[in-house]
Amino acid sequence: MNMYVGNLNYRVKEGDLEQAMSAYGVVTSVKVIKDRETGKSKGFAFVEMEDDQDAAKAINELNGSEFMGRQLVIKEALPKRM
Structure with a gap:
């Protein structure tokens, strides 16, 4: 399952998120979205986990929690609308 992770501290690195999410299962990818011009974080990321049940547990337990x-x-990331 691919998840949207928002309201991130701008100092959060991909490794920070991977470490936090791996407590719930196997993380297959983490991508902190950055501004093209400045290279600074935009404050959100996408995290993909191998198992949908692990991802659902991570969403339920981490949504609304404090991180950095x-x-x-x-929440579950939805496909981009065209």
């Missing part, structure tokens, strides 16, 4: 000083928003 910010309250996380985590």
Whole structure:
């Protein structure tokens, strides 16, 4: 399952997120979205986990929790609309 993780502290690195999410299962990818011009984080990321049940557990337990000083928003990522 691919998840949207929002309201991130701008200092969060991909490794920080991978470590936090791996407590719930196997993380297959983490991508912190960055501004093209400045290279700075935009404050959100996409995390993909191998098992949908593990991802659902991570969403339920981490959504609204504090991570590096910010309250996380985590939900299933929806396909991009064209």
